[in-house]
Amino acid sequence: MVEKRFYFLPDLPYDYKALEPHISEAQLRLHYEKHHAAYVNGANAILERLDEARDVGKDVDMKATLKELSFQAGGHLLHSLFWSNLSHAAKTKGEPSGALAEALKKEFGSFERFKKEFTAAAASTEGSGWAALAWCGMTKRPVIMQIEKHNVNVFPMFRILMVLDVWEHAYYLDYKNERARFVEAFWKIVNWDEVSLRFDAVMK
């Protein structure tokens, strides 16, 4: 039988204190070790359940299973993107440069305007969710997505360049219920080099 691959929790690209004071060690540990890990395990459990059902020819509830897989796998993938589009505040540039900066300026008029719209998307995501900067290959325009949960309102085939987790579990230890303060802190720890790399990869 062919060996099948499963998801795994990627290493963080920095140590637990790297994002302080904007994201504390305790907050990052909890978020990564408990929440992110749970999505990895959750997605794998569904893949195993599907494998087993196929092995023995048993039916599965496709609607419920696929909905759950979308949520768990989406959670895993978005968190993986999130960790790597953050970095130590001292190592970040504050705003993008090069082709990415030009693309944002062309679309939004200015970086400040992009920041304002993205902030508003993050602030108003209903319940638990994400704000994301994505790229539409058809119009060749950057687009802000407001993702509910980990998988709702995602535009098919749009390439995600940058994400911000605004689930309460992402900030509650550090900011209690004050999501706006967390979003403000996010801008200080965006790894623009990584976002640019993703943008350049999409452009190729």
Ligand code: MN
């Ligand atoms: Mn999260």
